[in-house]
Amino acid sequence: xxxxxxxxxxxxxxxxxxxxxxxxxxxxxxxxxxxxxxxxxxxxxxxxxxxxxxxxxxxxxxxxxxxxxxxxxxxxxxxxxxxxxxxxxxxxxxxxxxxxxxxxxxxxxxxxxxxxxxxxxxxxxxxxxxxxxxxxxxxxxxxxxxxxxxxxxxxxxxxxxxxxxxxxxxxxxxxxxxxxxxxxxxxxxxxxxxxxxxxxxxxxxxxxxxxxxxxxxxxxxxxxxxxxxxxxxxxxxxxxxxxxxxxxxxxxxxxxxxxxxxxxxxxxxxxxxxxxxxxxxxxxxxxxxxxxxxxxxxxxxxxxxxx
Numbered sequence: 353x354x355x356x357x358x359x360x361x362x363x364x365x366x367x368x369x370x371x372x373x374x375x376x377x378x379x380x381x382x383x384x385x386x387x388x389x390x391x392x393x394x395x396x397x398x399x400x401x402x403x404x405x406x407x408x409x410x411x412x413x414x415x416x417x418x419x420x421x422x423x424x425x426x427x428x429x430x431x432x433x434x435x436x437x438x439x440x441x442x443x444x445x446x447x448x449x450x451x452x453x454x455x456x457x458x459x460x461x462x463x464x465x466x467x468x469x470x471x472x473x474x475x476x477x478x479x480x481x482x483x484x485x486x487x488x489x490x491x492x493x494x495x496x497x498x499x500x501x502x503x504x505x506x507x508x509x510x511x512x513x514x515x516x517x518x519x520x521x522x523x524x525x526x527x528x529x530x531x532x533x534x535x536x537x538x539x540x541x542x543x544x545x546x547x548x549x550x551x552x553x554x555x556x557x558x559x560x561x562x563x564x565x566x567x568x569x570x571x572x573x574x575x576x577x578x579x580x581x582x583x584x585x586x587x588x589x590x591x592x593x594x595x596x597x598x599x600x601x602x603x604x605x606x607x608x609x610x611x612x613x614x615x616x617x618x619x620x621x622x623x624x625x626x627x628x629x630x631x632x633x634x635x636x637x638x639x640x641x642x643x644x645x646x647x648x649x650x651x652x653x654x655x656x657x658x659x
Contacts, residue, residue, distance in 0.1 A: 385622020387415035392439040392620070393431040395511050396422040397536055397554030398470065398608055400563065401639040402441055408635060409626050416619055426509035432462075438613045439620040443470070443511035445609050454613065464611040467627045469642040471555040471592040472512055472604040474576035475540065477547045484589055486579040487603060491520050493550065496527015501549040505536045512552055515606055544572035555592045559640040578603055597642040607644070608636075 383390070394402050399422045406418045421431070429450070431437040445464045446454075455461045474490070476483060492498040494516060504526075505512050513532075517523065533539045536557045543551040551573075558575065560566050577589035580601045588601070596602035610627060612620045626632045633643040 383618045385416075385617060385619060385625070386413045388619045389417040389419065390438060390619040390623070391419050391421070391436050392441065392623075393428040393437055394420050394422050394441045395425050395428055395443055397443070397505060397510070397512055398441060398556050399536070400560065400566075401468075401556045401636060401641060404635050404639060405623075405627055405632060408631065409623055413622075416622070418619070418623060424506055424509035425511035425514060432611065432613060438618070439623070440611050442609055442611065443515060443606050445607075446611060458613070458615070460615045462611055462613040463621075463624070464609055465624070465628065466607040466644045467610050467624075467632070468608040468636040468644050469597050469605050470608050471559075471597050471602055471606065472515055472552055473555045473558055473592040474578065474604075475543050475551045475553060475558060475573045476576055477543055477545075477549070478572050478574055479547050480574065482550075482576075483574050484577045487520065487581060490578070494521055494526055494530060495524055496529050499529055501546070502526075502530045503533050503539050503542050503549055503551045504530060505533055505539050505553055507532050511606075512554060515604070516552060519604065519606075540569055540573065544569065550576070555597075556639060556641065559592065559594075560638075561640070562638065594637070594640045594642050605642070608641070 402420065406420060410416055410418060423431075425442050425444075428440040428442050432440050445466070446462065451461050474485065489498065493500045493502050504510070504516065507513065513526075517526070533542055533551075536553045539551045539553045540557060543549055558566055558569060558573070561570070575591050577591050580588045580590050580596075581603050582600055590596040590601040592602045592604070597605045610624045612624050614620045627636075628645050630646070633646040636643045637646065
């Protein structure tokens with residue numbers, strides 16, 4: 353009887369392990385480029401265009417569910433260290449020490465690639481008289497040397513704030529005239545109601561003329577022109593547009609990076625590949641960002657008028 357009891361317990365244990373392995377295999381099969389559920393964290397300044405990417409991807413693959421949280425860049429990188437988050441979309445790639453950390457923890461390095469180029473747009477009220485700036489004038493405003501109210505999309509944790517401090521102020525602190533709004537939407541709303549302020553926001557929020565809300569906002573605000581620092585022609589100023597980003601005429605352009613923490617071809621890898629290929633690149637193009645993988649060729653043409 354004792355022998356029979358031992359054999360029965362052993363058989364039940366083997367059956368439990370077998371069922372558990374089948375469940376794990378089933379779950380791993382469900383998480384593929386075309387099906388499953390994944391939680392991702394996205395830089396809030398890219399929200400409008402990434403919402404479109406997710407919408408199209410999920411319409412193509414109804415069994416794929418991408419649940420996005422929109423937050424600051426720093427919070428996105430914090431989330432990447434958690435087991436629940438396998439993908440983030442931010443404005444920079446991984447630093448060497450960050451890549452080394454994940455390799456030590458996971459035994460592999462996360463993949464990352466730039467999928468598009470965005471820009472930090474300067475916006476002012478529709479009634480504002482100042483719409484043309486040099487980089488030095490922008491630097492004077494952000495440092496507080498020029499007393500103009502400047503509004504950014506959050507505190508020092510956002511990608512826009514980091515980019516302005518690194519690329520414009522070169523590591524210096526903001527002046528007391530710089531205030532933080534609660535996200536990009538509030539920056540646009542505040543500038544719509546303030547005649548003498550200047551706002552800094554991702555182009556994804558103000559550059560899509562197909563979007564009804566953005567089209568309505570452009571009746572209340574203006575996009576400023578910035579001095580081109582790489583153009584051979586002196587005195588050339590450019591608005592943030594797809595063309596000026598592509599041809600490096602707008603000085604505050606920045607990349608949009610996708611970072612995936614997967615060691616297999618799962619849903620995160622599938623979504624990243626989608627944004628890198630034609631359909632995803634066309635979505636970036638339609639949103640008036642500059643696709644990173646699709647060439648926008650500039651051709652010369654001759655047009656003759658006939659009576």
